Amino acid sequence: MRPKLLPLSETMHLIMLALRKPLHGYAIMQVVSQMSDGQVNIAAGTLYGALDNLKKHNYIELISDPGERKKVYQVTALGKEILELENKRLNKFISLYESGDGSNE
Template sequence: MMRHKSLPLTETTYLILLALIEPGHGYVIMQKVEDLSNHEVKIAAGTMYGALDNLLKQKWITTVPSEDKRRKVYQITEEGMEVLQAETKRMENILELAHSMMKGR
C-alpha cells in the first residue's frame, strides 16, 4: 500500500478525526480530544475551528444536520476515515519497529 500524500497527520488533526467518528459540535470535539489524549492535548477554540475549516476543505469531514440550529455538527467522511486508517496503520508499523528494535534492552 502506498503512503497517503497527507501523512503524517498532526496529533491534533488525528485526534479531531478520531473524535468525529461520532458526530459532534465544537465544544464536544474539544472535550473528546482532551479525553482521548488523557488530558495531554487541549485545543483552543480558534485552533480547532481553523483545523475544522481545513478538514472541511480537504473533504475529510462534513457538516451534518443538527437539532440545535445554533451549532454546526461535524462528522468524518469516508475519505477522512481512509486517511485516519492509513495514519493509524503508519503509526502501528512504527510501534512494531520500535518494539522489535528495543527488545531485550
C-alpha cells in the first residue's frame, strides 16, 4: 500500500526538505524561498495547513517545548523514508528525460 500524501506536492516536498534541520514557521518560509530560487513563496496559511497535514501523517514532528512562542519542527524517521521514496521517484523521471525513453518517436 502506498503511503499517504504520495506523491508529495511541490510545497510539501520543499517543506520536508527544509525540515531536515529543525526550523520554526517563518524560517521554513525563508528556506523554501531560497531553495526554490524565489519561485515558491509559501503564505502562512498554506504553510501551517501543510505542517498540520505532515504532522498528522507523522512525517514531521513538533520538537519545541509547549510553552515556547515559536513552534520548531523537524522531519521524522518516517519522513526521511518518504523523502527517499520521492527521491527515487523523481530520479526515475530525470533518467527518462536524459535517456529519451518513453517518447513516441
